[in-house]
Amino acid sequence: MVYREVISLMTSGYGDMTDLTHQVENVIGRSGIKNGIVNIFNVGSTACIGTIEYEPGLVKDLPEQLSKIFPSGRHYAHEQTWHDGNGHSHLQATLVGSGITVPVENGRLVLGTWQQVFHLECDIKRRDREIVVTVIGE
Amino acid sequence: MVYREVISLMTSGYGDMTDLTHQVENVIGRSGIKNGIVNIFNVGSTACIGTIEYEPGLVKDLPEQLSKIFPSGRHYAHEQTWHDGNGHSHLQATLVGSGITVPVENGRLVLGTWQQVFHLECDIKRRDREIVVTVIGE
């Protein structure tokens, strides 16, 4: 059995993080699927999805520390073609990953108490985002 | 068809790596599923799962090199709230990822000869871990 919904999100620009956990659990609830997996996938190449303890400290730390790995303003070849100033956004998003797959049990996400599903905007401007949530199971 | 088991693990603290390959293959064996995928997911936000050539060199290298990306003791905002000294653990775990999905064929994982499924403890103390293994297929 396959059930899908799209979560729409407007982000405010670089470093804007969103806790998707409750919205994903609502999708699972509406799916009627009790047991299986859920894939949560960001459409587009400059934002990423993962799990984290969603608390104010890490919400600040994650984008800040990703910018130490791939800083903006470094001389990326991407800039030479596109001049859009977001070479680092692409690289950060690819490194963290565009989606994750999480187990579903009794109609709920299997996560730790301090583990949430996040979306992180890596692009440098406001973006309208679509996150595709696909529940597979029985 | 969906089949699930939980692998329990006690880790010894930062950098403790475990080869999960055989345990995951045993779960697949008990599932009776011959063809599909298996999702292997760490419950909690300070450990990660991936694939690697599981040999003593890389078992030493991976945690050591992740600590060059996100060192302990760097001034993380996470510390200001929680003072638990594991800001780097959270960031390393999110970067590598909390789980992976691997193909299953003829009741076995499809992996290279020198490719294993690992669990890596990024937290700074002993932890009891639960790894959720979900086999989906036919």
Place this chain on the structure above:
Amino acid sequence: MVYREVISLMTSGYGDMTDLTHQVENVIGRSGIKNGIVNIFNVGSTACIGTIEYEPGLVKDLPEQLSKIFPSGRHYAHEQTWHDGNGHSHLQATLVGSGITVPVENGRLVLGTWQQVFHLECDIKRRDREIVVTVIGE
């Protein structure tokens, strides 16, 4: 329903990137599956798979920047045992990940316009690669 094909690839060595999007969509087309997910997985521990805007700039940037995170020639413990000069290849591949799972809708991948599925060779020599494509759905 589960459908599988293997994509074979010969890479030219470190940094060789391939856009897999069309080949994966062809597999989905042959599967007859309209709605579900597809898992794309690299067999072996020194290459990785993800999504990126597949354009000449980022195709140059990604391997170049991964080599800043885990440079070749750093003193890895892996070298002490194997002396094969590819410790960095293993670490880079584990960091990006060996596979991804992408939603399938109406028999097509759900991706952004500027988002493609890539394979990146991190090993230091030519390699014959097998990429396992597993479509699950209805």
